[in-house]
Amino acid sequence: MHAITRMVGPARCATFKMQMTSVTFLYTRYKKMEACITPIPEGAQQLQKFPKRLFAVPPRILEGTPGVTEEVYEEDKKLWKKHVDTYKRVNKLIGKSRYRNIMDMNAGLGSFAAVLDSPGSWVMNVVPTISERNTLGIIYERGLIGIYHDWCEAFSTYPRTYDLIHASGVFSLYQNKCDLEDILLEMDRILRPEGTVILRDNVEVLNKVRRTVTGMRWKSKLLDHEDGPLVPEKLLIAVKTYWVGREEGSSS
Known part of the structure; x- marks a missing residue:
């Protein structure tokens, strides 16, 4: 760009750049586009119509997916049916129109979204990039949406x-x-005021999380696992409260 400035002068440099941008735009606009739609894989013909495909065994599991067999898939469905039933007992609004936009931060095989049974809601299934199993394809074949x-x-x-x-x-x-604080702050950012968070994890981890969310003005409650208090995995149910800062000089 320094060479261009010396050739055309500072006053004409901006005009020259605009002309180059126009040429690039025209070239891009009239360039013949290539086919970019991914063809349907052969196994897709085995997919059932929605909503039956939510619970049918996805073709890629039948064809062989590392770490995921038909038995693992069926057990996962049963497990999350039990978990979601627990959530609905704790919070009667789950499955109703109260929660329209839902996220599963560690979706696994997508069974949480599948058994939620809420036509008025949609679930963004997130597969962490550091997960041991790549399950996003299975989530898609169940008729769900997801992302890494x-x-x-x-x-x-x-x-x-x-x-x-x-x-x-x-x-x-x-x-x-x-740091777990960084993850919690991002959760706080994307969660609406008076929105709900359901955390399922080891009790030691959840105790640390609870101390942090208290400082974030979330109301939280720690609950035992469905199978009893001796199970180290617990539930933390939290609600992001609606609050505003006070102006300086205002009375408390």
Whole structure:
């Protein structure tokens, strides 16, 4: 650019750059586009119509997916049916129109979203990039939506997008990767005021989380596992309260 400035002079440099931009735009506009739609894989013909495909065994599991067999898939469905039933007993609004935008931060096989049974809601299924199993394809074949994400980074969405955030094992997964405070702050950003968070994790991890969310003005409650108090995995149910800062000089 310095050479261009010397040739055409500072006054004409901006005009020259605009002309170059126009040429680039015209070239891009009239360039013949290539086919970019991914063809349907052969196994897709086996997919059932929605909503039956939510619970049918996805073709890629039948064809062979490392770490995921038909038995593992069926057990996962049963497990999350039990978990979601517990959530609905604790919070009667789950499955109703109260929670329209829902996120599962560690979706696994997508069974949480599948058994939620809420036609008025949609679930963003997130597969952490550091997960041991790549399950996003299975989620797609169940008729669900999903995305890869590293929870040490910000999630690409507007603030206050989600009404309910579900996170199973997220903090244990990222325990030695990044600070849990950073993950919680990102959750706070994308959760609407008076939105709900359901955390399922080891009790030691959840105790640390609870101390942090108290400082964030979340109301939280620690609950035992469905199978009893001796199970180290617990539930932390939290609600992001609506609050505003006071102006200077105002009485408390």
